[in-house]
Amino acid sequence: MLRIENIKTFYGNIQALQDVSIEVKKGEIITLIGANGAGKSTTLMSISGIEPPRSGKIFFEDQDITGMDPDKIVSLGIVQVPEGRRIFPFLTVRENLDMGAFLRTDKEEIKKDIEYVYSLFPLLAERKNQPGGTLSGGEQQMLAISRALMAKPKLLLLDEPSLGLAPIIVQQIMDIIKKVNTENKTTIFLVEQNANLALKIADRGYVMETGRITMKDTAKALQQNEEVKKAYLGI
Amino acid sequence: MDHSYFFELFLGGMTRGSIYALIALGYTMVYGIIKLINFAHGEIYMIGAFTALIVSSVLGFTGMNPILILAIASVLAIFFSSAYGTTMEKIAYKPLREAPRLSALISAIGMSMFLQNYVLLAQTPDFLPFPDMIPDFKFLQPINKILNSTQFVILVTTAIVMILLTILIKFTKIGKAMRATSQDAKMAQLLGININKVITVTFIIGSATAAIGGVLISSHTGQLNYYIGFIAGIKAFVAAVLGGIGSIPGAVLGSFVLGWTESFGTGYISSDYEDVFAFIFLIIILIFRPSGILGRKQNDKV
Ligand SMILES: Nc1ncnc2c1ncn2[C@@H]1O[C@H](COP(=O)(O)OP(=O)(O)O)[C@@H](O)[C@H]1O
Ligand SMILES: [Mg+2]
Numbered sequence: 001m002l003r004i005e006n007i008k009t010f011y012g013n014i015q016a017l018q019d020v021s022i023e024v025k026k027g028e029i030i031t032l033i034g035a036n037g038a039g040k041s042t043t044l045m046s047i048s049g050i051e052p053p054r055s056g057k058i059f060f061e062d063q064d065i066t067g068m069d070p071d072k073i074v075s076l077g078i079v080q081v082p083e084g085r086r087i088f089p090f091l092t093v094r095e096n097l098d099m100g101a102f103l104r105t106d107k108e109e110i111k112k113d114i115e116y117v118y119s120l121f122p123l124l125a126e127r128k129n130q131p132g133g134t135l136s137g138g139e140q141q142m143l144a145i146s147r148a149l150m151a152k153p154k155l156l157l158l159d160e161p162s163l164g165l166a167p168i169i170v171q172q173i174m175d176i177i178k179k180v181n182t183e184n185k186t187t188i189f190l191v192e193q194n195a196n197l198a199l200k201i202a203d204r205g206y207v208m209e210t211g212r213i214t215m216k217d218t219a220k221a222l223q224q225n226e227e228v229k230k231a232y233l234g235i
Numbered sequence: 236m237d238h239s240y241f242f243e244l245f246l247g248g249m250t251r252g253s254i255y256a257l258i259a260l261g262y263t264m265v266y267g268i269i270k271l272i273n274f275a276h277g278e279i280y281m282i283g284a285f286t287a288l289i290v291s292s293v294l295g296f297t298g299m300n301p302i303l304i305l306a307i308a309s310v311l312a313i314f315f316s317s318a319y320g321t322t323m324e325k326i327a328y329k330p331l332r333e334a335p336r337l338s339a340l341i342s343a344i345g346m347s348m349f350l351q352n353y354v355l356l357a358q359t360p361d362f363l364p365f366p367d368m369i370p371d372f373k374f375l376q377p378i379n380k381i382l383n384s385t386q387f388v389i390l391v392t393t394a395i396v397m398i399l400l401t402i403l404i405k406f407t408k409i410g411k412a413m414r415a416t417s418q419d420a421k422m423a424q425l426l427g428i429n430i431n432k433v434i435t436v437t438f439i440i441g442s443a444t445a446a447i448g449g450v451l452i453s454s455h456t457g458q459l460n461y462y463i464g465f466i467a468g469i470k471a472f473v474a475a476v477l478g479g480i481g482s483i484p485g486a487v488l489g490s491f492v493l494g495w496t497e498s499f500g501t502g503y504i505s506s507d508y509e510d511v512f513a514f515i516f517l518i519i520i521l522i523f524r525p526s527g528i529l530g531r532k533q534n535d536k537v
Contacts, residue, residue, distance in 0.1 A: 048425055074427030086422040088415045090531075099415050102408070103427040151426060 001026040007056030009046045016042040018211040029188040031198040034208035040191040044157045048080045049073045077154030085144040089133025100150030117146035138169035155187045195232035243381040244502040250386045252494025253393035257448030258471035259486040261441025267417040267481040274343035277468015278350035283316040283446025284453045301368040312446040320442030354461040362460045365453040389451045479530020
């Protein structure tokens with residue numbers, strides 16, 4: 001579904017990604033794990049067209065999307081929940097959700113999908129007229145995921161959804177991610193520093209170190225791998 | 236205390252404030268979206284006024300009804316100002332979007348000087364008379380001393396523009412996209428919002444309201460030259476900063492506050508210092524509220 005081939009991405013003269021190649025198959029959950037500063041967020045921003053790679057190619061459903069405008073990429077079905085959630089603080093919860101459906105014109109379906117995300121996260125329904133900025137961290141993460149779902153993604157990119165959240169909330173969010181994957185057949189690309197968590201729900205995983213992919217395997221195999229255990233699982 | 240004099244100053248200040256508000260909207264909205272003080276915005280207002288002058292001079296020969304002429308002149312003024320505004324954005328600001336803010340600011344000052352001199356060469360530095368196309372309303376005759384027909388039209392038009400703009404920003408899809416973009420442009424892009432389109436729409440709205448302001452003030456003063464955009468532009472900019480740059484209600488509030496300050500200042504203190512009151516007031520407000528009356532510290536604007 002998504003094929004990243006040898007991309008190099010730069011910030012000015014600083015190279016953040018060195019020949020990164022990743023493949024995502026339709027319907028699976030893949031995870032990209034790695035330490036802070038490894039280049040995980042940059043990888044997602046390259047896919048979304050915000051930080052286009054200087055060389056290499058990105059294909060989505062066999063279409064070359066390298067260097068395409070971000071809004072065009074969203075219209076193809078790739079939607080990102082970025083690191084830090086980035087809720088519009090002065091838009092209400094409902095308006096944030098409306099922005100997720102920005103490219104859609106099917107009004108009736110949009111209404112149903114709003115009800116759907118309210119059923120996933122009933123708290124959001126209670127707070128629908130509240131400015132997004134007044135929500136707690138966990139609620140904001142729920143809203144960020146819901147907002148992305150409103151775009152009806154084929155491929156959902158999630159950047160550290162567990163960051164800074166209490167364990168109960170994290171578990172709830174991981175359950176929803178799993179549910180979205182199985183029920184809606186949405187393909188998931190999950191970036192995490194919390195490798196334990198990510199490898200539990202993922203089918204396959206990639207490990208990134210200083211801008212390079214250093215390992216790739218099934219999630220099960222990575223969980224058993226001695227190096228991964230030592231470096232990322234704290235065992 | 237003379238009540239009728241007070242009301243005259245009050246309504247006079249409100250009229251001024253309305254014009255400032257129509258211009259200040261463009262400053263504040265553009266700042267909200269691309270964090271740029273568009274120094275050439277006053278010139279867009281001036282170009283709107285000149286367009287109306289040219290159109291009404293030409294149509295004046297046809298013997299058409301003055302109100303109809305004014306309407307056609309206003310529509311064309313809006314059209315030309317918007318065309319200039321969006322073109323300016325594309326050639327002078329868009330290429331500098333990733334550059335340091337100072338570069339774009341200097342580009343804006345350059346644009347302002349270019350447009351002033353362009354109109355100066357085309358239209359001479361002299362003040363040209365602007366035809367009075369607003370009829371005298373009968374129902375205003377009893378209070379003619381404190382509110383004339385032109386002022387009445389300015390107040391009503393401004394109110395209508397503000398209401399329409401509020402509806403647009405609050406309830407329409409593009410309005411929400413504008414707010415979203417001003418709060419977090421990158422996130423807006425990640426949801427499929429084309430920020431180039433949002434920026435273009437912002438320049439169109441700002442230019443259109445400035446053009447309306449230009450036509451109205453020229454009808455009020457009865458004259459214009461290439462320099463009117465500079466003076467009014469600075470005043471409106473002060474109003475936008477007073478209210479909190481980036482905030483639309485702030486720009487409107489700041490404009491009225493400024494209009495009243497000038498009106499009461501000149502009326503009760505001295506008309507020699509007309510242009511000084513604005514700046515004294517600006518300094519006082521900014522000492523106590525550095526982000527303006529309604530300004531927010533965060534990145535939200537619009
Ligand atoms: N906007 C930026 N400008 C310059 N360097 C950046 C920027 N964003 C990230 N980097 C650098 O790129 C590298 C990868 O960062 P990032 O992709 O955010 O890593 P991760 O998400 O894995 O923590 C880091 O060295 C970081 O300092
Ligand atoms: Mg990151």
